[in-house]
Amino acid sequence: MTASIDRASIGLRSERGPVLGALMLATGLIAIDATILATAVPSIVRDLGSYQQFPWLFSVYLLAQAVSVPIYSKFADTVGRKPIILLGIGLFLLGSLLSGFAWSMTALIVFRIVQGLGAGAVAPMSMTIVGDIYTVAERAKVQGYIASVWAVSSVVGPALGGIFAQLDAWRWIFWVNIPLCLIAGWMLLRKYVEEKQTQRHRIDFAGAVLLTVGLTGLILGMLEGGNAWDWISVPSAVCFGLGVAALVVFGVVERRAAEPIVDLRLAARPLILTTTIVSLGIGALMTGVTSFAPAYLEGSIGIAPLLSGLAVAALTLGWPLAAANAGRLYLRIGFRRTALTGMAITTVAAIALAVVSPWPNPFSVAAVAFVLGFGLGWSAAPTLIAAQASVGWGERGAVTGMNAFARSAGSALGVAVFGAISNAVIAQGAGPDDPDTIVSASVWIFIAAAVVAVLTLVAAAFMPRDSAGAHSGEPGAA
Numbered sequence: 162m163t164a165s166i167d168r169a170s171i172g173l174r175s176e177r178g179p180v181l182g183a184l185m186l187a188t189g190l191i192a193i194d195a196t197i198l199a200t201a202v203p204s205i206v207r208d209l210g211s212y213q214q215f216p217w218l219f220s221v222y223l224l225a226q227a228v229s230v231p232i233y234s235k236f237a238d239t240v241g242r243k244p245i246i247l248l249g250i251g252l253f254l255l256g257s258l259l260s261g262f263a264w265s266m267t268a269l270i271v272f273r274i275v276q277g278l279g280a281g282a283v284a285p286m287s288m289t290i291v292g293d294i295y296t297v298a299e300r301a302k303v304q305g306y307i308a309s310v311w312a313v314s315s316v317v318g319p320a321l322g323g324i325f326a327q328l329d330a331w332r333w334i335f336w337v338n339i340p341l342c343l344i345a346g347w348m349l350l351r352k353y354v355e356e357k358q359t360q361r362h363r364i365d366f367a368g369a370v371l372l373t374v375g376l377t378g379l380i381l382g383m384l385e386g387g388n389a390w391d392w393i394s395v396p397s398a399v400c401f402g403l404g405v406a407a408l409v410v411f412g413v414v415e416r417r418a419a420e421p422i423v424d425l426r427l428a429a430r431p432l433i434l435t436t437t438i439v440s441l442g443i444g445a446l447m448t449g450v451t452s453f454a455p456a457y458l459e460g461s462i463g464i465a466p467l468l469s470g471l472a473v474a475a476l477t478l479g480w481p482l483a484a485a486n487a488g489r490l491y492l493r494i495g496f497r498r499t500a501l502t503g504m505a506i507t508t509v510a511a512i513a514l515a516v517v518s519p520w521p522n523p524f525s526v527a528a529v530a531f532v533l534g535f536g537l538g539w540s541a542a543p544t545l546i547a548a549q550a551s552v553g554w555g556e557r558g559a560v561t562g563m564n565a566f567a568r569s570a571g572s573a574l575g576v577a578v579f580g581a582i583s584n585a586v587i588a589q590g591a592g593p594d595d596p597d598t599i600v601s602a603s604v605w606i607f608i609a610a611a612v613v614a615v616l617t618l619v620a621a622a623f624m625p626r627d628s629a630g631a632h633s634g635e636p637g638a639a
Contacts, residue, residue, distance in 0.1 A: 177294055181303065183348035184287045185310045187246065190253060190341050191284050192311050194276070195448070196318030196477050197334050199455045200470035201326035208331065209266040212593040213388045216580030217270045219452050220380050220573050223444075225277030226284070227569030228373050231422040233282040234289070234562025235364055242290050243355045247346055249282025254342035260335035276335075285565040290353070292549050292557055304488045304542055308481035315477030315534075319455075319470030326466035368422035371411035378404025380573060383581040387588050423566065424559055432551050433560065435624040436544040437567045439500060442617025443541050444568035445575025446507065446610055450514070450533065451476060452576050453583065453606050454526060460599035461521040468523055475527040479534030480541070487542040496547035497624040503539030504618040510536055511614035515607040521600060540621065541568075547624075575613065579606045 198218065206212050237245045256276030263269035295303050325333045382400030390396040415421035427433050451473050458469040483503065491499040510533035517525045548560045583602040590598030 179348060179352035180290070180294065181306060183345055183352060184290060185306060186341060186345040186348065187250065187283050187287050188307055188310045189314055190250070190338055190345065191280055192314035192477075193318040193321075193341075194280070194338065196315060196451060196470075196474065197322040197337075199452050199473065200319050200322035200466045201331040201334055202452075202456050203459050204326040204329065204331045204466065205266075205269070208329075209263070209269060211266045213384075213584050213587070214266050214270070215456075216384055216452070216576050216583075217266075218273055219448060219576045220384065220580070221270050222273040222277035222280070223448065223569050223573035223576065224373070224376055224380065225274045226281040227376070227566050227573055228369055229278050229281030230285050230566040230569060231559070231562045232364060232369055234285060234559050234565075235420065235422075237286060237289060237562075238559065241355050242286050242293065243349065243353055245282050246286035246290070247349060249279045249286065250342050250346045250349075251279070252276075253279025253283060254339055254346075255279070257335040257338035257342070261332040263332075281565075281569070285561050288545065288549075288565070289557060289561045292561065293356075297546065297550050298492065300488070300546060302488065304546075305485040308485035308538070311481035311484070312478060315474050315481065316471075318477070319474040320467065323465065323467030323470035363418075363420045365415070365418045365420060365422040368411060368414050368418060371407050371414060372422060375404050375407035375411055376570065376573065378402075378407060380404075380577040383577040384584070386581065388584045423563065427556070427560060427563060430551070431623075431625045433548055433563065435620055436500075436548045437563055438620040439504070439540060439544045439617055439624070440564050440567035441571035442613055442620065443537055443544075444571030444573075445578075445613050446511065446533070446617070447476075447480075447537055447568075448572035449575040449579045449606070449610055449613075450530065453579055453603065454530070457518070457599060457603035457606075458521060458523055458526060460593065461596045461603070462523075463596075464523055472523040472527040473530060476530035476534035476537075479531040479536075480538035483535040483538030484542045487539050490539075491543040491546070495626070496543040497621075497626060499543040500540045500547075500624060501618075501621045503536045503541075503543075504614070504621040505536070507533055507536030507540065508611070508614040508618045511607070511611040515604070515611045518604045518607045519600060521603075540617075544621075544624075579609060582606050582609055 202215050202218075206215055233245050233249065253276055256272055256274075256279055259272040259275060260269055263272055291300060291303055291307070321337060322334055325331050378400050382397055382404060385400070386392045386397045412425070415423055415425050428437060454473045455466070455469040458464050458472060459466060487499055487503070510529050514526070514529045514533065517529060545561070545564050548564055549557055552560050582605050586602035586605055587593050587598055590601060592598060
C-alpha cells in the first residue's frame with residue numbers, strides 16, 4: 162500500500178478496507194475448501210470408488226501446498242506479494258474447475274494437486290500482506306476480521322458439502338470456488354497497490370524436489386502399506402527407504418544452499434523452531450480430525466452427510482472464535498502463555514474425543530470438536546504472529562512461509578498416518594461397509610490424535626519468553 166495510508170483506521174471502510182476484504186475472500190477460498198470436502202467423501206467414494214484411496218484427496222492437496230509455500234514465499238520477497246497471490250488464485254480456480262469434471266478417483270487426486278499448488282500461494286500471501294500493511298497491535302484487531310471468515314466458512318462449508326452430497330451433486334463442491342476466485346482476484350488486481358521492498362533470491366529447486374520426493378515416499382508407504390502391498394515387503398521398503406534418504410539428503414542440501422527452501426538457520430532460532438513444531442502439530446490435528454470424523458459418523462451410525470458436517474463444523478467454528486479473542490490475550494499475557502493455554506485445552510479435548518469415540522454420537526463429537534477447535538485457534542494465531550514479529554520485512558515472507566509449510570506438512574503427514582491406521586484396522590476387520598469396523602478404526606485414529614496433541618503441548622511449553630519486539634508498534638519489530 163502507499164505511504165500515505167492512515168494506519169489508525171482498520172475497518173473495511175478504511176483506505177485499506179478493500180484490500181482487507183479481498184484477503185478475507187481469498188482466505189474464504191481456503192477456509193471453505195478445508196471443510197466442504199470431508200462430508201462428501203462417502204458420496205465421492207460411491208461414485209468414483211476406492212474407500213482406501215480417499216485419504217489421498219487430502220494428502221496430495223496438502224503436500225502440494227506444503228512444498229510450494231516456501232517457493233512462493235521466496236518469489237514474493239523478490240517480485241512482491243501481489244503477483245504471487247494472483248497466481249495462486251488462478252491455479253486454485255483451475256484446480257477447482259478440473260476437479261469438478263473428474264471421471265475417476267485418480268483424476269480427482271491429480272486435480273487436487275493443482276488446487277494445492279494454488280492454495281500454497283493464497284494462504285501464506287494473505288497473512289504476509291496483512292503483516293506488511295498492519296502493525297502488530299493492529300493485527301490483533303485484523304485477526305478478528307480474518308477469524309470471522311473462518312467462522313462463517315466453518316458453517317457454510319460443511320453445510321454446502323452435506324447438501325451437495327445428499328443431492329448426489331458433489332462436483333459442485335469444487336465449482337462453488339470459481340466465483341469466489343474471480344471476485345477475489347479482481348479486487349486484489351484493482352485495489353492492492355503494493356509498496357515493494359524487493360530482494361533478489363535464488364530459488365532452491367533442488368531442495369523442493371528432494372522435499373517432494375521425501376514426503377511423497379513416506380505418504381505413499383503409509384497409505385498403500387497393508388493396502389496395495391504388505392507392510393513388510395519390497396515396495397514398502399522402497400517407499401520408506403526412498404523417503405527417508407531423500408529427506409536426509411534434503412537436510413544436507415539445505416545447509417549448503419545459498420537460499421534454502423526451508424532455512425535451517427531460521428529454524429535454529431528457538432522461537433522459530435518451537436512455533437514451527439507447534440504449527441506442525443496443529444496441522445495434523447486440525448486436518449486429521451476434520452477429514453475422518455464425517456466418515457466415522459456416517460459409516461458407524463448412518464447419519465446424513467449434512468448432519469455429520471455440522472457436527473464437525475463445531476471444530477472449525479471454535480477455531481475462529483478463539484482466534485478472534487487471541488489477539489487481545491497475547492497482547493496482555495504474551496505469545497507463549499496464550500499458545501500454551503490453547504494447547505492445554507486442545508490436549509484435554511483430544512483425549513476426551515478418544516474416550517467417547519467408541520460410542521458414536523454427533524452431539525458428543527460436536528461438543529468435543531468445538532473445544533478442540535477453540536484450543537487450536539488459541540494456539541495458531543500467537544505462534545504465527547510471534548514468528549512474524551521477530552523478523553524484518555525481508556525475512557517475513559520466509560518465516561510466514563515456514564509456518565504455513567509446517568502446518569501443511571503436518572496436515573499431509575497427519576492424514577497419511579491416520580489413513581494408515583484406518584486402512585490397517587479395516588483390512589483386519591469386515592471392510593469399510595461394516596459399522597463396527599469403522600468405529601474401531603476411528604477409535605485408534607483419535608487415540609493417535611491425542612498423542613499428537615500431547616507432543617504439541619510439550620513443544621509449546623518450550624517456546625521462549627516473548628521478546629520486546631512482540632509488543633512494539635511497527636510491523637517486523639525484532
